[in-house]
Amino acid sequence: MKVELYEIAMRRGLSRRRLLQTAAGAGAAAAMGGVFTGASVRPAWAQGNLRAEILKIPGVGMGSPTDADWQKVGEMCLGPTKERVAAGEFAGVELTFMGLNNQNLHNFLFRGFLKPWEAYTGAKINWIDLAQADYNARLQQSIATGTVDFDIIEMGAPFEGDTAGRGLLDEMPDWVKDQIEADDLVGYLQPPVGTWDGKSYRITIDGDCHTFAYRKDYFGPGAIGGETVPTTWEEVNAVSKALVGKTDPLTGLAAHGFLDPLKGWGGFGFYFLEDRAAAYAKHPDDPAWLFDPETMKPRVNNPAWVQAIQDVMDLIATPGAYPADQINADPGTTAFSQFLAGTGSMLTWWGDVGSNARTSDSSVVGDVVGFSINPGATRVYNSRTGEWETPAGGVNFAPNMAYIGWGIYVTARVSGDEKKRKAAWSAAAHLGGKDISLWMSAYPSGFQPYRNSHFIYEEWEAAGYDREFVEDYLGSNLDSYNHPNAAIEPRIPGIFQYYSIAEDELAKGYAGQYASAQETADAIAAAWERITDQIGRESQIALYKASLGM
Amino acid sequence: MIPEGDLLHVVTRDAISPARRAAGRLLIWGSFALLVGVALVQALNAAGRLDLGLANWRPTLYAYAVWATCLCIGQVVLKGEQGKRLVFVLPAALFTVAMVIFPLIFGLTIAFTDWNLASLSGRKFNGWDNVRQMWADPFYWNALGNMVWYLLAIAVEYAIAFGLALLLNAEIRARRFFRVAFLLPLMLSPVAVSWMIGKSMLEARFGPLARLARWLGWENPSFFGSPEIARLTIMVMDAWTFIPLMMIMLLAGLQAIPKELTEAARVDGAGPWQSFWQVTFPLMLPVSVTAILIRIIFKLKLADIVINVTAGGPGGATDTVTSFIFREYRDRSNVGYGTLLAMVYLVLIVIFMTVLMKLADRWTRPRT
Numbered sequence: 001m002k003v004e005l006y007e008i009a010m011r012r013g014l015s016r017r018r019l020l021q022t023a024a025g026a027g028a029a030a031a032m033g034g035v036f037t038g039a040s041v042r043p044a045w046a047q048g049n050l051r052a053e054i055l056k057i058p059g060v061g062m063g064s065p066t067d068a069d070w071q072k073v074g075e076m077c078l079g080p081t082k083e084r085v086a087a088g089e090f091a092g093v094e095l096t097f098m099g100l101n102n103q104n105l106h107n108f109l110f111r112g113f114l115k116p117w118e119a120y121t122g123a124k125i126n127w128i129d130l131a132q133a134d135y136n137a138r139l140q141q142s143i144a145t146g147t148v149d150f151d152i153i154e155m156g157a158p159f160e161g162d163t164a165g166r167g168l169l170d171e172m173p174d175w176v177k178d179q180i181e182a183d184d185l186v187g188y189l190q191p192p193v194g195t196w197d198g199k200s201y202r203i204t205i206d207g208d209c210h211t212f213a214y215r216k217d218y219f220g221p222g223a224i225g226g227e228t229v230p231t232t233w234e235e236v237n238a239v240s241k242a243l244v245g246k247t248d249p250l251t252g253l254a255a256h257g258f259l260d261p262l263k264g265w266g267g268f269g270f271y272f273l274e275d276r277a278a279a280y281a282k283h284p285d286d287p288a289w290l291f292d293p294e295t296m297k298p299r300v301n302n303p304a305w306v307q308a309i310q311d312v313m314d315l316i317a318t319p320g321a322y323p324a325d326q327i328n329a330d331p332g333t334t335a336f337s338q339f340l341a342g343t344g345s346m347l348t349w350w351g352d353v354g355s356n357a358r359t360s361d362s363s364v365v366g367d368v369v370g371f372s373i374n375p376g377a378t379r380v381y382n383s384r385t386g387e388w389e390t391p392a393g394g395v396n397f398a399p400n401m402a403y404i405g406w407g408i409y410v411t412a413r414v415s416g417d418e419k420k421r422k423a424a425w426s427a428a429a430h431l432g433g434k435d436i437s438l439w440m441s442a443y444p445s446g447f448q449p450y451r452n453s454h455f456i457y458e459e460w461e462a463a464g465y466d467r468e469f470v471e472d473y474l475g476s477n478l479d480s481y482n483h484p485n486a487a488i489e490p491r492i493p494g495i496f497q498y499y500s501i502a503e504d505e506l507a508k509g510y511a512g513q514y515a516s517a518q519e520t521a522d523a524i525a526a527a528w529e530r531i532t533d534q535i536g537r538e539s540q541i542a543l544y545k546a547s548l549g550m
Numbered sequence: 551m552i553p554e555g556d557l558l559h560v561v562t563r564d565a566i567s568p569a570r571r572a573a574g575r576l577l578i579w580g581s582f583a584l585l586v587g588v589a590l591v592q593a594l595n596a597a598g599r600l601d602l603g604l605a606n607w608r609p610t611l612y613a614y615a616v617w618a619t620c621l622c623i624g625q626v627v628l629k630g631e632q633g634k635r636l637v638f639v640l641p642a643a644l645f646t647v648a649m650v651i652f653p654l655i656f657g658l659t660i661a662f663t664d665w666n667l668a669s670l671s672g673r674k675f676n677g678w679d680n681v682r683q684m685w686a687d688p689f690y691w692n693a694l695g696n697m698v699w700y701l702l703a704i705a706v707e708y709a710i711a712f713g714l715a716l717l718l719n720a721e722i723r724a725r726r727f728f729r730v731a732f733l734l735p736l737m738l739s740p741v742a743v744s745w746m747i748g749k750s751m752l753e754a755r756f757g758p759l760a761r762l763a764r765w766l767g768w769e770n771p772s773f774f775g776s777p778e779i780a781r782l783t784i785m786v787m788d789a790w791t792f793i794p795l796m797m798i799m800l801l802a803g804l805q806a807i808p809k810e811l812t813e814a815a816r817v818d819g820a821g822p823w824q825s826f827w828q829v830t831f832p833l834m835l836p837v838s839v840t841a842i843l844i845r846i847i848f849k850l851k852l853a854d855i856v857i858n859v860t861a862g863g864p865g866g867a868t869d870t871v872t873s874f875i876f877r878e879y880r881d882r883s884n885v886g887y888g889t890l891l892a893m894v895y896l897v898l899i900v901i902f903m904t905v906l907m908k909l910a911d912r913w914t915r916p917r918t
Contacts, residue, residue, distance in 0.1 A: 134880070136880075137879075137883065140668065140883040143667065144667035144672075144883070146605075162668060166670075253755065263863050264862075264863070265861075266881055267881055323754060324755070324772040325772045325773065325775050326775075327774065327775055327863060327864040328780070328859075328860055328863060330861070337753065338755075341756070494667075494668030494883065497881070500881035500882050504862075504877065507861075507862070507866065508866060509865075511864040511865020513866070531666075531882075534664060534666045534884075535670075536669055536670060
């Protein structure tokens, strides 16, 4: 969405849902740079039958998809591969694929999708499955010790500095760009993301950002959470405190407000503090919000970040605000064991909470879940002036583009063998195909929508999704992707080291071992300074600036 | 050849010629010179003094294998029958050197470097910096402090294990069934225990143990909410897994005690308590000490349950040295510092166990 349109909408107090439901909304949507009307959408309708057919597998509300479903979808989406690869062309080629096994998704899906590809091309794929928490270490060790033992890798954009920066990746051939229809990607995933020194390396399969999920039965006339859904972190905290002692309308157990994950998650848990902090710390006139781009001096202990930490500490200090044992809840717990299972009323997470809410067997909140962009704040800190400011529209929103999404990359191991190289890129392109990606964003996969063609709500409605739900869920993603003040993650080496030590220090702060939020933040800043010095301050400054487009 | 001398242990008495001795020495020292030469060339290559294009240290490994083989053959050539005896042991010793000593030396060289895997500049020697960092690292000292608590818990585990062993040694019904049943936790992987018990049964809201706690009157059961309770819960889960190990050792010890001794005590008028305290317990001391020492070694390695269930929290209350090193090394790719922490911990364990074994030896030595 264009800046001026967004600001007009916010000033008028229009919610995003109302915006999309009105004629004005349709006009605004048409102006959003091809999202709804662009040429990229037309080919999707041309092959509408295929897209409609794959969305029926297994069908919304028919339980979690199985390996047979994944294989079926993979088989049906082989068309683009068959156009470029002859049957049996890769006979004798053996590839190794390294990816994740989170929630039995990711690699499990890829296996199913690629089985028909293997049968058609004759290639064989060996798999390296990693838990999310093990991923970073495995990749870093492979890089540092020169033991890259995989040809294809599922990798997040934050690692591009570590891999592409060291010449470990193979440049994407042009035919792959055609096959995956790369120009269909949403704006923030277009280059420079996925490129390094002007060369393309990444087949995007995911578009990451955190969005705000809430329970609709907590909000509305007479509801226990108040008339309206909170739109600022101040309101989120006020509601969380006010819910203490009330009863959850769905489960009959104790009602709770926002679910902050208070336990570390191999570095990934830090994104959830970022959700809160971005609203206070990401100034619309300044692309940087984690470090000072000229010196790499951490901003994590500035008043904005301290406020975010203080917000969490305030809820910890309010008995009953969080479920019992929240101090031991990581993000996996807050999303899948708590929110989807009916505990708590507000959460920020990646978009797969949206698709899982309706399609996962373990979800009980499918009918009562709503989505919007992350809450904002009524004041924003300007790091340049060192002053708090009142945002132009009254609220500063800064959706967190946490992790920028997963991509499939091919390593330089295959560069010397043209047959193997083509096989690797063909496998990767199959997973990043336009049609298969629609299925992945509609069903539990670990990935969220990332193409303009994913936002054709008619397709979702035809698949069995509730139109209002899907507009709500997809709209929160679309608004975040196109937000003018989106908080973009820096693609610098070792970014998860910063997050990991921050998790350790936050755990101490949350457990009361530091005297204040400021002291906690200072400890994180000191640890970040040490990491920057160890990795190399000058190179980090250069890469940080490059990632910010400075 | 006339057999003479130690006929019991020496089958033949070899008459080894000076030429054969020289050949043996040449074989051993020649292959050793080859090993040293290759290692030296590789070191120069690694230091950038020579450009041989060697990408790894495999040539040195192959030279080591050649030297080890020549050393074994050389022993037989040089010493004949005596050499053959050495060859029974020498390969195992050389294998141990390759698998333990070399990695230890390599580890020591890493421990004194600044090596962050994300750093483009790679590994740099940084002297005692890592030691100084460790000295000022509150996370490391906190983890060491926690280890003291975890070790103290062994006393309680020992008492429970001894009680169970006594029960299973008694004439009770379905004794064999209970022996197997009590061993089951030991057969489970600690990771499985973490998920089944720590993440599922102890789940604060829907976990069966949480429900039981609520039924018993604990309004808001929280097994990991406060530092003390979280540490206690970890101790209980770890104990549940490893008490069977101590129990089975103690049970074996109890079964080895001749029944005549306890019967004689009973004839002499000793009650059950006196019989246990004056006869059984002293006889069980050597087994007890062994069981406790083994348990201590297991306890010092405690990590998997902590990593999976609490990640060291809340606020480091359940952190162990191993789980902290795991985070430092794995999550933060801080290889140099992580290795130093592991080395220091190894030295601490060696010192601690040596002292403990000396003391145990003194305690269990029969008084004269």
